[in-house]
Amino acid sequence: MLEIRNLHASVEGKEILRGVNLTIGDGEVHVLMGPNGSGKSTLSHVLVGNPKFEVTKGEIVFNGKDLLELSPEDRSHEGVFMSFQAPIEIPGVSMTNFMRAALNAKRKYFGQDPMPAAEFLKMLREKRKLVGLDAHFMSRGVNEGFSGGERKRNEIFQMAVLEPTFSILDETDSGLDVDALRIVAEGFNQLRTPKTSALVITHYQRMLDYLTPDFVHVLVNGRIVKEGNASLGYEIEQRGFDWIKEEADRQSL
Amino acid sequence: MSNVQQYLDLYREHRELLEQKSSAPLNAPRAAAAEYLADHPLPGKRNERYKYTDADAAFAPNFGLNLHRALALRNPYASCHCSVPDMSTLVLYVVNDVVFPFRDADRLPEGVTVTTLNRAAEECPELVERYYHRAAAAEPANAHKHIDRVERDAVTQLNTLLVQDGVFVHIEAGVQLEHTLQIVFLSSSRHVLMSNRRLLIVAEEDAKADFLLCEHADAGHGFLTTQVTEVYAADRACLNFYSLEETQPDNARFSNIYVEQQAESRVSLNGIALVTGLSRTMINARLLGVGADCQTTGAVIADGRQQVDNSILVDHVAEACTSDMLFKYVLDGESEAAFSGKVLVRPGAQRTLSHQNSANLCVSPDARVHSQPMLEIYADDVRCNHGSTIGKLDETALLYLRQRGIPEKEARLLLQHAFINDVLQRVQIDALRERLSYLVEMRFRGELRHCKNCRHH
Numbered sequence: 117m118l119e120i121r122n123l124h125a126s127v128e129g130k131e132i133l134r135g136v137n138l139t140i141g142d143g144e145v146h147v148l149m150g151p152n153g154s155g156k157s158t159l160s161h162v163l164v165g166n167p168k169f170e171v172t173k174g175e176i177v178f179n180g181k182d183l184l185e186l187s188p189e190d191r192s193h194e195g196v197f198m199s200f201q202a203p204i205e206i207p208g209v210s211m212t213n214f215m216r217a218a219l220n221a222k223r224k225y226f227g228q229d230p231m232p233a234a235e236f237l238k239m240l241r242e243k244r245k246l247v248g249l250d251a252h253f254m255s256r257g258v259n260e261g262f263s264g265g266e267r268k269r270n271e272i273f274q275m276a277v278l279e280p281t282f283s284i285l286d287e288t289d290s291g292l293d294v295d296a297l298r299i300v301a302e303g304f305n306q307l308r309t310p311k312t313s314a315l316v317i318t319h320y321q322r323m324l325d326y327l328t329p330d331f332v333h334v335l336v337n338g339r340i341v342k343e344g345n346a347s348l349g350y351e352i353e354q355r356g357f358d359w360i361k362e363e364a365d366r367q368s369l
Numbered sequence: 370m371s372n373v374q375q376y377l378d379l380y381r382e383h384r385e386l387l388e389q390k391s392s393a394p395l396n397a398p399r400a401a402a403a404e405y406l407a408d409h410p411l412p413g414k415r416n417e418r419y420k421y422t423d424a425d426a427a428f429a430p431n432f433g434l435n436l437h438r439a440l441a442l443r444n445p446y447a448s449c450h451c452s453v454p455d456m457s458t459l460v461l462y463v464v465n466d467v468v469f470p471f472r473d474a475d476r477l478p479e480g481v482t483v484t485t486l487n488r489a490a491e492e493c494p495e496l497v498e499r500y501y502h503r504a505a506a507a508e509p510a511n512a513h514k515h516i517d518r519v520e521r522d523a524v525t526q527l528n529t530l531l532v533q534d535g536v537f538v539h540i541e542a543g544v545q546l547e548h549t550l551q552i553v554f555l556s557s558s559r560h561v562l563m564s565n566r567r568l569l570i571v572a573e574e575d576a577k578a579d580f581l582l583c584e585h586a587d588a589g590h591g592f593l594t595t596q597v598t599e600v601y602a603a604d605r606a607c608l609n610f611y612s613l614e615e616t617q618p619d620n621a622r623f624s625n626i627y628v629e630q631q632a633e634s635r636v637s638l639n640g641i642a643l644v645t646g647l648s649r650t651m652i653n654a655r656l657l658g659v660g661a662d663c664q665t666t667g668a669v670i671a672d673g674r675q676q677v678d679n680s681i682l683v684d685h686v687a688e689a690c691t692s693d694m695l696f697k698y699v700l701d702g703e704s705e706a707a708f709s710g711k712v713l714v715r716p717g718a719q720r721t722l723s724h725q726n727s728a729n730l731c732v733s734p735d736a737r738v739h740s741q742p743m744l745e746i747y748a749d750d751v752r753c754n755h756g757s758t759i760g761k762l763d764e765t766a767l768l769y770l771r772q773r774g775i776p777e778k779e780a781r782l783l784l785q786h787a788f789i790n791d792v793l794q795r796v797q798i799d800a801l802r803e804r805l806s807y808l809v810e811m812r813f814r815g816e817l818r819h820c821k822n823c824r825h826h
Contacts, residue, residue: 164768164772165771166768167768168764187771187776187777188768188771188772188777189771189772189774189775189776189777189780191772192771192772192773192774193774197772198772200769200772203769204763204765204766204769206766206769206770206784206787207787207790208786208787208788208789208790208791209770209783209784209786209787213783214770214773214775214783217770217775217779217783218770218773218774218775219774221774221775221776221779222774225774257787258769274773278773278774
């Protein structure tokens with residue numbers, strides 16, 4: 117599904133990623149851990165094409181396509197979805213209009229006509245029920261006045277509508293918000309198919325409990341320095357990152 | 370020498386003709402206006418309230434005037450159909466400065482008069498004499514500080530000097546106008562033309578009415594319009610004005626609106642500038658009766674070299690009045706826009722509540738905005754707040770929308786429309802709000818070719 121090769125990226129001239137290699141297969145769930153400032157969020161923003169981040173070297177192949185050549189919107193159409201850590205409030209753009217614009221843009225990309233209004237509203241209702249989001253949220257502005265938990269549920273709702281194949285779940289600092297983690301993890305599991313993959317960014321063991329990842333990667337100073345299965349995640353929860361950093365330092369000497 | 374001289378010369382030369390084609394109440398204040406203008410140049414950047422719009426320069430070209438009232442005019446009933454879907458309005462057309470016969474007169478409820486100022490001067494002279502050029506002659510700005518030097522607005526004076534007719538609306542006590550009164554202003558001529566328009570609106574106690582004012586102009590000619598509107602709202606009267614400007618990049622307009630409000634009256638003035646060249650709106654609202662409420666809202670969407678200027682003064686004279694200003698601008702290209710809004714709380718105007726908000730988006734690096742909210746308070750028991758922001762489109766929101774697959778152009782459009790939305794939400798007539806929302810969207814898409822339903826042939 118996704119192959120990242122020797123990825124270097126910088127923001128405002130400062131190099132953050134210094135050669136990331138990562139391969140994610142169909143149906144796999146990967147967890148990315150790492151100390152603050154190691155580059156986890158940078159990687160997620162590079163994957164979705166945030167123009168603030170500059171890729172200086174390396175490549176990303178997504179289902180055979182050069183991902184870095186695609187605009188953020190085309191990446192979305194191709195199946196990349198990011199559940200944002202802190203979804204932004206956009207007053208004045210109603211959820212219904214937002215979803216209609218998003219879905220019809222995707223249909224257009226694949227040469228399909230816009231979804232008929234009645235069918236669209238029916239689909240929206242079904243997806244809403246699936247993820248447990250109340251009807252009244254649809255007429256509100258995007259995330260406008262939503263609580264933290266409601267915003268997370270809204271991310272999962274959007275995931276349900278857009279049916280991505282690859283989801284990035286950015287939960288870097290939301291560890292204390294138990295509900296947020298649970299909503300995102302349960303939501304993803306609910307929508308998961310044998311084809312859908314995820315990259316989960318977290319510090320927290322709880323996320324490992326919910327998602328039972330296939331692989332855990334540890335990012336330190338812009339490089340993946342250690343990889344393992346779920347048990348690596350639990351070990352980090354116990355021992356912190358210092359031992360991994362030391363190990364990495366020894367290797368580079 | 371100020372550019373006002375050519376208009377003074379014109380007045381002196383054609384005074385007889387001008388007055389002959391007009392009526393006594395309109396002729397009465399001309400001499401005083403001429404006297405004032407002889408000593409005062411048209412305002413420019415050195416005048417506080419005109420520092421963002423050089424009126425003197427705008428009046429420099431040698432515009433023609435329709436003094437003989439004989440200019441062949443397009444018949445708006447034949448060539449223009451202006452309507453809002455799902456909304457039944459009573460439509461009155463004004464072409465340049467000529468008021469066309471009001472065909473919807475028989476749909477007016479008893480107690481409502483809609484006619485021309487000249488006809489009103491014959492039919493109800495006492496009303497016209499009582500109200501015409503009263504609010505417009507009282508300049509409240511610094512009156513309490515400089516009793517000896519009351520500044521008058523030279524553009525209003527010029528309008529008073531040259532105006533020959535206008536629209537008169539009177540609503541008797543307790544009468545509610547069910548349908549919106551739509552006044553469509555057209556600028557249409559084969560030559561560059563100056564039009565001086567006048568509106569006099571008098572609402573007695575408990576009267577209620579909504580107004581939709583549409584401004585259009587033919588392409589290809591430079592039009593200059595001055596428009597002076599006087600609004601009198603008696604106790605508990607409720608008046609809502611929605612104005613929509615969709616003219617031409619070579620059009621210049623100066624609209625001065627004077628409002629006098631009595632106790633517990635409610636007046637709202639909502640202006641949307643979709644397409645214009647140079648557009649200046651000045652509102653002076655005086656809250657004279659206890660508990661009056663005045664809302665002024667505006668949205669500006671400008672690009673190219675368009676210039677828009679809103680200069681608002683809400684003068685709290687009486688106690689316990691409320692006022693609210695909300696102005697939102699989205700500026701692209703090399704457009705330039707200004708908002709200066711002042712809330713003046715006079716001594717004794719206790720328990721005043723006022724709120725001012727000016728928010729601006731500059732979507733191009735060459736667009737310029739001047740935002741100047743002002744408070745001048747001479748009472749101690751008041752709650753007044755104001756805010757002003759100038760920014761660019763929120764990149765985080767843009768990324769969020771694009772991540773969900775919405776193309777960048779569409780995402781920008783959605784965000785700009787959302788930004789203006791607060792102003793649209795103040796429109797209380799559902800069908801009109803939807804229409805305006807649609808027009809705003811078309812404008813952002815660059816697909817606005819007149820208001821669609823309002824076809825001009």
